[in-house]
Amino acid sequence: MTLTEKKKVVVGMSGGVDSSMAAALLKEEGYEVIGITLQTMPSGGPDDVGGCCSITAIDDARRVAHQLGIPHYVLNFRTIFDENVIDYFTNAYLSGETPNPCTMCNRVVRWGEFLRKARALGADYLATGHYAKVLQDPQSGRCFLSRPTDTWKDQTYMLYNLTQDQLKHTLFPLADYKKEHIREMAAERGLLRVSRKPDSQEICFIPDDDYVSFIRERSPEKIKPGNFVDRQGNILGRHQGLINYTVGQRKGLGVTFGKPMFVLGFNVEGNEVILGEDQEVYAHTLLATDLNWIAIPGVEGPLTVQAKIRYKAPLAEAKIIPLKDSETLPGAIGPVVRVEFTTPQRAITPGQAVVFYQGELVVGGGKIIT
Ligand SMILES: Nc1ncnc2c1ncn2[C@@H]1O[C@H](COP(=O)(O)OP(=O)(O)OP(=O)(O)O)[C@@H](O)[C@H]1O
Incomplete structure (x- = not known):
């Protein structure tokens, strides 16, 4: 040129x-x-x-x-x-x-x-x-x-x-x-x-x-041991501080449970790590906020896309459904959409981005709330 x-x-x-x-x-x-x-x-x-x-x-x-x-x-x-x-x-x-x-x-x-x-x-x-x-x-x-x-x-x-x-x-x-x-x-x-x-x-x-050491150095007082619990709140053991765990994790929990157990999520107020069995790590839907649209000005009604829930995750068929009056939902930064996947996705992780594609184009994306 x-x-x-x-x-x-x-x-x-x-x-x-x-x-x-x-x-x-x-x-x-x-x-x-x-x-x-x-x-x-x-x-x-x-x-x-x-x-x-x-x-x-x-x-x-x-x-x-x-x-x-x-x-x-x-x-x-x-x-x-x-x-x-x-x-x-x-x-x-x-x-x-x-x-x-x-x-x-x-x-x-x-x-x-x-x-x-x-x-x-x-x-x-x-x-x-x-x-x-x-x-x-x-x-x-x-x-x-x-x-x-x-x-x-x-x-x-x-x-x-x-x-x-x-x-x-x-x-x-x-x-x-x-x-x-x-x-x-x-x-x-x-x-x-x-x-x-x-x-x-x-x-x-x-x-x-080694992000755990990095955060520990900056905020040692905020990393406290607490309980591993199941979805019903039953105590299963002790954990070493929330930051040591991510959704979907199995290895490195430091406790044996008699069967494979996985991190499902966190109860931050109670300083609890919620554990469950493998099938519980899969979900069909997520909520996303802090949205940005590139290929389109915004979503008014349901939109079929392919979506990615983490950087190296494969693309998966999904439908985006805008939620009405969603700005007041907990964790919302602006509007919220529900994303419904055709097949369940493993370890949908709050804080990660969900990015939407149509063909080669990025439609937009947002931050996963839950
Ligand atoms: N410290 C920096 N200063 C200026 N630009 C940066 C800096 N770090 C990253 N970038 C820009 O962002 C791009 C993507 O960054 P990333 O960390 O993903 O590196 P990368 O894909 O390995 O690229 P590279 O081989 O150039 O390091 C880089 O190619 C560069 O153009």
Whole structure:
């Protein structure tokens, strides 16, 4: 593509192969590219856990930018990340939910403050190395979020929260590539170090995915042992604090019950973990709130979709049913929808996102309440 007027784009550079190649591809397409790395490690936290914003990651991003001949800046986003992502993450676990920190980071940090900063720098777009695709209807101007070519790496689940205005100013240069190809292309361009880097860990700010130690360090007083109970409230044993458990978990309960028992949910007020047998972990319906619609303006009546209840869950046939006057339901953030699945889903987990698809397009999504 030749751009008559060079469009300016800020690329979020994490020091990994994906964002490095995003920057390289845009440069090759003729954009004026600025690389920016957000420093998001919690204040007082370890300086380098090898995550996306560690010191080595910043160095890697800087080196790639230098090789590509683009400017590179580091922005201090510690406070905004701490207050919006880490606090949310910790509080969600402490209130019996399983949080989705990447979704929150995308919404508040990357496409919130970061996009605002990029626009203030005169950029037309923010680009990242996410595997996702943005399409725009030339007639209506409506933007759509679509699954990428590499369906295994598909990150649309984490991006369901983006608004029309944010999507309008977003580029995903890896939309049409497979990850293996991206690594090869990075090596061909002499970006050897990043071409060999392993994929990023699950939660970028938590070393070894040990979230329990992370939360314990921040809020030790809030983690108290309590009772395992069945649905009827009968005491089955003692647990080590709610944050140690997630819905559907069987292993690591630390007590033997004579038959396999699974976490069904939490009674946060009573500091209880509710256990049950395998079949009780399955459910046909969920309630979701804090909704965002992308492909459509909203739902008025029942809508048939495919839905995903966690990042790596398979798509499942479902019907969305908007609930009337639902804003006052417990846990509601705005309207609530009921999602009815054709086949029961295992371990529907409050706090996780449910994302709706039709074909390749993301219809929208929300946060699971129950
Ligand atoms: N600290 C950061 N500063 C700027 N942009 C970031 C940062 N962390 C992540 N991003 C952007 O968000 C995208 C998705 O982040 P994610 O953590 O999923 O990394 P990834 O898919 O492994 O990508 P990469 O290989 O670039 O690290 C990255 O490709 C990058 O564009």
